[in-house]
Amino acid sequence: MSNRPKDQNHVLPPSNLGSSRVRKVPKDSSLPRSVCDLVGRTPLLELARAGNGSRLLIKLECFNPTGSAKIRMALAMVRSAERRGEIKPGYTIVEPTSGNTGLGLAIAAAQLGYKFIGVVDSHAAPSKLAAMKAYGAELVVVDGPSDRPSTMLRRKKAEEICSSCPYVWWPDQHNNPNNPLGYSHLAEELDSAISANIDVLVASVGTGGTLCGTARRLRELGHSLITIGVEPEGSIIFGPPAGAYKQSGAGAPGGFPVGCNVDTEAIDQGLKINDVKAFATSRVLAREKGLMLGGTSGAAIYEALRQLASFPAGTTMVVIACDAGEKYQNTIFDDRWMIANKLLSDIAEHQVSGMLRAFNDSIALSNRQTANLNRYCSTAEGASARGL
Numbered sequence: 205m206s207n208r209p210k211d212q213n214h215v216l217p218p219s220n221l222g223s224s225r226v227r228k229v230p231k232d233s234s235l236p237r238s239v240c241d242l243v244g245r246t247p248l249l250e251l252a253r254a255g256n257g258s259r260l261l262i263k264l265e266c267f268n269p270t271g272s273a274k275i276r277m278a279l280a281m282v283r284s285a286e287r288r289g290e291i292k293p294g295y296t297i298v299e300p301t302s303g304n305t306g307l308g309l310a311i312a313a314a315q316l317g318y319k320f321i322g323v324v325d326s327h328a329a330p331s332k333l334a335a336m337k338a339y340g341a342e343l344v345v346v347d348g349p350s351d352r353p354s355t356m357l358r359r360k361k362a363e364e365i366c367s368s369c370p371y372v373w374w375p376d377q378h379n380n381p382n383n384p385l386g387y388s389h390l391a392e393e394l395d396s397a398i399s400a401n402i403d404v405l406v407a408s409v410g411t412g413g414t415l416c417g418t419a420r421r422l423r424e425l426g427h428s429l430i431t432i433g434v435e436p437e438g439s440i441i442f443g444p445p446a447g448a449y450k451q452s453g454a455g456a457p458g459g460f461p462v463g464c465n466v467d468t469e470a471i472d473q474g475l476k477i478n479d480v481k482a483f484a485t486s487r488v489l490a491r492e493k494g495l496m497l498g499g500t501s502g503a504a505i506y507e508a509l510r511q512l513a514s515f516p517a518g519t520t521m522v523v524i525a526c527d528a529g530e531k532y533q534n535t536i537f538d539d540r541w542m543i544a545n546k547l548l549s550d551i552a553e554h555q556v557s558g559m560l561r562a563f564n565d566s567i568a569l570s571n572r573q574t575a576n577l578n579r580y581c582s583t584a585e586g587a588s589a590r591g592l
């Protein structure tokens with residue numbers, strides 16, 4: 205038997221051609237040839253099911269290269285600029301980023317023949333900055349006087365770089381229509397994986413591309429959909445008050461001009477989740493479900509667990525979990541950091557555990573007990589709002 209590697213393109217020797225004399229196309233001729241071909245087709249996991257048949261499904265975008273959904277839109281923005289002739293090989297791409305867009309653009313740039321400069325601040329997870337550099341990006345770090353993300357300063361710096369250098373292109377993820385369009389495939393993947401109507405879509409919101417782009421395409425595909433956007437408490441996308449928050453990637457600090465990719469018409473509920481609840485959810489999911497997800501995924505899943513039982517029986521709810529938790533080992537998953545930042549809460553973790561357990565228990569139970577579950581989730585939420 206030959207021990208030729210399975211993934212080499214080859215023409216089978218004549219003895220294997222059989223009598224047809226037709227040259228067979230090797231089975232492995234469509235193997236991916238670039239890391240860019242590995243973007244998408246991420247798995248879908250049923251995280252919870254209620255006794256009334258409602259389900260909570262999580263689209264695990266951490267399985268993309270870079271460990272995040274954002275590489276989908278990074279590729280879409282760059283490819284569209286190439287098609288329009290806005291960039292040519294040798295150009296430099298510049299983007300202010302909190303990390304995940306930068307990781308996607310760093311890979312897209314290196315693989316498609318461009319240089320990438322990420323304008324970042326120290327609010328970004330250090331591992332994201334290190335990875336961006338490893339993918340070949342140049343980093344320009346700008347930090348403001350406060351410990352909040354320097355979102356405005358980063359944009360100003362990007363503007364400066366673009367006006368002082370030739371052959372530079374700024375995708376501007378907050379206003380570039382190819383950001384939301386970059387999630388069309390995500391919607392199509394959901395549509396082909398789920399036979400039911402997708403009733404509720406939940407995602408954390410930063411530029412708005414993930415939630416609004418996916419929702420728009422799902423609606424075009426015929427899904428009748430309620431969308432729930434989640435931002436960190438302290439972010440101002442869905443209104444004041446502004447304040448500090450530690451969820452990295454989602455939200456916008458006070459004074460930030462929210463871009464047009466936050467399509468308020470497409471978002472039915474815009475809610476705020478604080479860091480304590482978001483991070484408690486990420487920590488419980490790692491411990492109890494073996495799922496290591498970032499803090500913004502924690503926030504979206506927290507809200508999904510809280511609301512699922514209040515929707516009619518048989519609801520299909522999908523959360524888009526934006527990124528992997530490995531990037532946050534020194535923060536969300538580090539007890540010392542959590543304590544130092546007053547974010548560790550046994551009560552919040554207990555509440556998340558309780559919601560997961562209640563769904564587990566209810567699988568074999570009746571609609572009446574789903575009402576109990578609904579009551580449990582709102583009581584737990586009430587208790588937590590009162591700081592209990």
Ligand SMILES: Cc1ncc(COP(=O)(O)O)c(C=O)c1O
Nearest residue numbers: 304410411412413414453500526
């Ligand atoms: C971890 C994380 N969560 C959520 C978001 C928000 O996604 P969007 O910008 O598509 O709204 C981002 C965006 O960078 C992110 O990095």
